[in-house]
Amino acid sequence: MNGIIFDWMGTLYERNAGLFPYSKRVLGELKSRGYRLGIVSLAKDGIEERRNQIETTGIMNLFDSVIIDTSKSP
Numbered sequence: 001m002n003g004i005i006f007d008w009m010g011t012l013y014e015r016n017a018g019l020f021p022y023s024k025r026v027l028g029e030l031k032s033r034g035y036r037l038g039i040v041s042l043a044k045d046g047i048e049e050r051r052n053q054i055e056t057t058g059i060m061n062l063f064d065s066v067i068i069d070t071s072k073s074p
Helices: 023-032 047-056
Strands: 003-007 036-042 065-069
Touching (some): 023 036
């Protein structure tokens, strides 16, 4: 099994600007080649807000696993 894990902010999504222009195309291509895709995100504002942010971009269905962490840094 081949898989790739992506970080959300700064990799697929630019703060205050939205998805990077290449994000959907790259994810779609990888998915079509059989890769399992995952996303990991630290969400200081909460899980639901980050999940909604990802869902509104239209790419949530491309991921096999979504992990959103709300841990505070020490």
